[in-house]
Amino acid sequence: MKQLVIISGKGGTGKTSLAACFAALEKERGPTPVLVDCDVDAANLHLLLGGEETSSRPFFGPELAVIDRGKVTDQEKCETSCRFGAISGLEVDPFLCVGCGVCRLVCGEGAVSMEKREAGTIYERDTPCGKLFHAELDPGRSGFGGLITALRARGEEEALKHPGSLLLIDGSPGIGCPVIASLTGCDLVLVVTEPGKGAFHDFERIYQLLRFFGMKTRVVINRADLDPGLLRETERYCFSHDLEIAGRIPFNDLFRQATLAGKPAVELGDERLNRILGEIYRRVREEF
Ligand code: SF4
Incomplete structure (x- = not known):
């Protein structure tokens, strides 16, 4: 079983949209992947993938x-x-x-x-792109790391039942405990960033964390044509740190449309976007 985690230093970079597209492309390639949404603060991969909730169970946090x-x-x-x-x-x-x-x-x-005290809920869902595990931490509760570890354990258990299946993880944002719990043991990390001052700052911080843990990393630059100067700055940073860029996605309205439609953007049928995403997916998949 191989594990791919998609993260970003900050929220709103298109991480979950890309994760949903990867899930759809992986399903098409086969075997069907197992999916885990580690953003327990604001899980929304299930909104893009749809499907039916099949079970839920309580999560007990710190006593x-x-x-x-x-x-x-x-x-x-x-x-x-x-x-x-x-x-x-x-x-x-x-x-x-x-x-x-x-x-x-x-x-x-x-x-x-x-x-013992209940701190959240773990959900299991059958989606058209594979089984998805996601969770909700109760307001004001601590125990992010424990909840994410429990979620991933459920995902790993499921993936082991299906030899060859990829465990695709939509990681937590930030650089703290939740994101570390999302990364542990993964074979490849895909970082989604964009050419913006804040995004670049957060990208540097997340990269320091990944370097500290010695994680194999690839980068996707979303909304790449927003600011040519900041794009060059991000690219220079990648080159100087030997960070391979798996692809650049130009600004488009399709991720927003896909969110409204509740489906991965690759299913909207836009030829240009599908070609770009297909190429990024192929490059990342080659790493396995
Ligand atoms: S946080 Fe305070 S109240 Fe809670 S277990 Fe520790 S010492 Fe006791």
Whole structure:
């Protein structure tokens, strides 16, 4: 099983649109891929791929401290034990408690216990382009990394049932814990960027992260004709870091139209876009 993750330093670069197109092209090539949407903050690959939700299951994040007030003999000691300020008036604030368990260790009276708490939901969906796993983290909950790891584990389990199938991952945006959890163990990373000041800054940051982890990386420049100066700057950066550019996609309205239509852009039948995307897909696929 090979794993391809598509990421971007920032949101809105067309990462999910490209992931949906890759899913459709991979399905056409065969065997059908297994898909994972690791953007648990704002999952939307399923909006582009459609299909039917087939199951859902709760995800349990970091535990929550629960205090038995009747057993507490030293309220101050209890409250000051928490460096996150989560305990006040012997009540635990569920939004501040990170489940570290220190208050339980500090308490000599056995007044604190740790309880499981639901932090989100994992969904499984049958789409025309393959089985998709996606998730939603509940508002205010922590546990991104754990949720993404759990999602990927479901995807890997499914992909192992179908020899030769590609695990195609729509990664999380940014450079923090969620994106690291999206990248771990992948065979190839495809970074989507665009010629913009903010995008270039975020691209440099994500590349530093990928270099730190020694990940094999290819780049796609979306809306490549928006700013020739910034395009050259992005290309120069790639050349000077030996980063191969898998392709450049000119600005077009088709990704937006595809989102409205709820389908991958390659299914809109635009010859020029399909040729460009087909070429990018072929170059990336050759890496496997
Ligand atoms: S488990 Fe950790 S974060 Fe939660 S209340 Fe106890 S000390 Fe604070």
